[in-house]
Amino acid sequence: xxxxxxxxxxxxxxxxxxxxxxxxxxxxxxxxxxxxxxxxxxxxxxxxxxxxxxxxxxxxxxxxxxxxxxxxxxxxxxxxxxxxxxxxxxxxxxxxxxxxxxxxxxxxxxxxxxxxxxxxxxxxxxxxxxxxxxxxxxxxxxxxxxxxxxxxxxxxxxxxxxxxxxxxxxxxxxxxxxxxxxxxxxxxxxxxxxxxxxxxxxxxxxxxxxxxxxxxxxxxxxxxxxxxxxxxxxxxxxxxxxxxxxxxxxxxxxxx
Amino acid sequence: xxxxxxxxxxxxxxxxxxxxxxxxxxxxxxxxxxxxxxxxxxxxxxxxxxxxxxxxxxxxxxxxxxxxxxxxxxxxxxxxxxxxxxxxxxxxxxxxxxxxxxxxxxxxxxxxxxxxxxxxxxxxxxxxxxxxxxxxxxxxxxxxxxxxxxxxxxxxxxxxxxxxxxxxxxxxxxxxxxxxxxxxxxxxxxxxxxxxxxxxxxxxxxxxxxxxxxxxxxxxxxxxxxxxxxxxxxxxxxxxxxxxxxxxxxxxxxxxxxxxxxxxxxxxxxxxxxxxxxxxxxxxxxxxxxxxxxxxxxxxxx
Ligand SMILES: Nc1ncnc2c1ncn2[C@@H]1O[C@H](COP(=O)(O)OP(=O)(O)O)[C@@H](O)[C@H]1O
Ligand SMILES: [Mg+2]
Numbered sequence: 376x377x378x379x380x381x382x383x384x385x386x387x388x389x390x391x392x393x394x395x396x397x398x399x400x401x402x403x404x405x406x407x408x409x410x411x412x413x414x415x416x417x418x419x420x421x422x423x424x425x426x427x428x429x430x431x432x433x434x435x436x437x438x439x440x441x442x443x444x445x446x447x448x449x450x451x452x453x454x455x456x457x458x459x460x461x462x463x464x465x466x467x468x469x470x471x472x473x474x475x476x477x478x479x480x481x482x483x484x485x486x487x488x489x490x491x492x493x494x495x496x497x498x499x500x501x502x503x504x505x506x507x508x509x510x511x512x513x514x515x516x517x518x519x520x521x522x523x524x525x526x527x528x529x530x531x532x533x534x535x536x537x538x539x540x541x542x543x544x545x546x547x548x549x550x551x552x553x554x555x556x557x558x559x560x561x562x563x564x565x566x567x568x569x570x571x572x573x574x575x576x577x578x579x580x581x582x583x584x585x586x587x588x589x590x591x592x593x594x595x596x597x598x599x600x601x602x603x604x605x606x607x608x609x610x611x612x613x614x615x616x617x618x619x620x621x622x623x624x625x626x627x628x629x630x631x
Numbered sequence: 632x633x634x635x636x637x638x639x640x641x642x643x644x645x646x647x648x649x650x651x652x653x654x655x656x657x658x659x660x661x662x663x664x665x666x667x668x669x670x671x672x673x674x675x676x677x678x679x680x681x682x683x684x685x686x687x688x689x690x691x692x693x694x695x696x697x698x699x700x701x702x703x704x705x706x707x708x709x710x711x712x713x714x715x716x717x718x719x720x721x722x723x724x725x726x727x728x729x730x731x732x733x734x735x736x737x738x739x740x741x742x743x744x745x746x747x748x749x750x751x752x753x754x755x756x757x758x759x760x761x762x763x764x765x766x767x768x769x770x771x772x773x774x775x776x777x778x779x780x781x782x783x784x785x786x787x788x789x790x791x792x793x794x795x796x797x798x799x800x801x802x803x804x805x806x807x808x809x810x811x812x813x814x815x816x817x818x819x820x821x822x823x824x825x826x827x828x829x830x831x832x833x834x835x836x837x838x839x840x841x842x843x844x845x846x847x848x849x850x851x852x853x854x855x856x857x858x859x860x861x862x863x864x865x866x867x868x869x870x871x872x873x874x875x876x877x878x879x880x881x882x883x884x885x886x887x888x889x890x891x892x893x894x895x896x897x898x899x900x901x902x903x904x905x906x907x908x909x910x911x912x913x914x915x916x917x918x919x920x921x922x923x924x925x926x927x928x929x930x931x932x933x
Binding site for chain 1: 635840
């Protein structure tokens with residue numbers, strides 16, 4: 376669940392990132408956020424992630440009140456979500472396997488479970504063969520799938536994707552989007568996808584929030600009709616497996 | 632912390648060390664050179680100190696004993712001399728006869744037979760006493776004089792004062808050099824660590840964003856820092872050991888005369904090595920470990 380109430384973000388240099396934003400996203404929803412470059416989309420993601428802090432207003436994310444959250448609770452908040460960035464943000468000195476495992480290790484899950492979970496997730500994104508590869512040794516599309524695997528590793532309530540297709544082969548755009556939609560369907564994960572490709576999102580029958588110059592200018596709900604045949608996952612089965620009972624559930628946070 | 636997380640930390644510290652091998656190597660080299668400089672100056676000042684001490688030991692005080700005393704009385708005097716503070720060593724009793732012999736031996740062309748001719752030996756028996764702190768010579772001599780059975784005390788206070796002040800100065804200078812080197816090393820090492828961590832600022836940011844706590848991020852860095860410090864300390868220790876042993880061995884073979892005399896004062900490495908080892912190991916752990924922990928702190932704000 377995400378709720379913004381009269382949120383403003385002014386960066387330290389005086390630039391306005393967001394102005395008087397109000398929005399509410401329920402658990403299990405799939406939402407596109409679109410807008411031109413510089414309109415404030417990434418700012419929105421950063422505020423949800425508390426990578427940046429809002430200047431005024433109130434933000435609630437997965438039962439946390441971000442206006443009041445204590446620094447030491449921020450790691451716990453972040454573990455309730457998975458994030459995919461445009462620039463992947465993989466840890467360059469860790470191989471594919473360790474990058475994904477890292478998101479689990481921070482939650483102090485026993486290594487026994489990590490050893491089961493990581494190959495399973497890598498299999499879902501089709502990268503089990505590359506688990507020993509370093510991030511620099513694989514393509515942009517593959518790196519983005521590693522980032523996705525990392526985001527999904529501890530079965531988050533919320534998946535944030537900031538321009539997930541911005542740095543990869545345009546042919547793969549629909550494939551990645553389809554994957555995100557399947558994750559939303561199968562695991563009931565709330566998914567928020569940020570993109571500047573307004574044409575692309577209109578192919579999907581999803582709620583679309585449009586931002587312009589830091590303000591929400593439209594919030595169009597999904598049509599009630601079925602998804603068009605345009606998008607078709609080649610094999611949705613593995614992704615549906617995300618919902619399997621074996622998958623690691625969120626657990627009590629262990630702080631060091 | 633569970634067993635598996637400790638295992639993870641130890642492994643992760645090592646993995647990160649290897650993954651960032653260029654930076655690790657640079658840090659190890661910098662720290663090693665610092666350790667080498669400190670170790671060399673420690674050895675140098677310890678040896679100078681040892682040399683001066685041995686010179687000081689040659690500065691003995693002669694304590695003359697009442698010739699009327701029997702063996703028991705002589706033993707009592709010896710005990711009392713030894714119990715005086717700062718008296719380091721009391722030699723065996725020198726009988727009047729032995730005293731005379733050594734006196735004659737010291738005179739050029741002296742002949743042992745000559746002593747037989749002296750029927751009336753004018754010398755009293757004596758103890759040779761050395762003290763640990765030459766600056767106290769005057770006071771100690773007064774104390775020695777007050778021991779019952781002692782009739783006279785002789786020693787050179789001028790020489791003692793000079794030696795004492797030289798040693799004080801050398802000790803002070805050694806300490807100053809080591810302290811300065813330690814501070815310089817600390818600054819250099821701190822900067823290397825700072826650079827290492829700055830280099831990985833992005834990595835630390837990513838860790839934060841996937842929900843790692845500060846402790847979880849910090850600990851592997853600290854452990855990596857400790858590894859680096861210990862490797863540098865180990866290498867420096869090995870090098871110093873090797874070089875010093877080489878110097879000791881060489882001095883025995885190649886030198887003679889005055890130079891040999893000086894080198895013969897070299898403290899054996901076995902005697903001083905463990906001090907250097909402890910100093911290095913502690914330095915390696917604390918400087919690197921705490922330094923890493925400190926410098927990573929400022930990147931953990933996001
Ligand atoms: N760290 C920052 N400091 C100052 N201004 C920033 C910062 N990040 C973003 N901005 C500004 O905030 C506005 C919104 O940026 P952003 O959210 O990144 O837009 P988008 O992701 O939609 O391209 C832009 O005007 C941008 O220049
Ligand atoms: Mg952006």
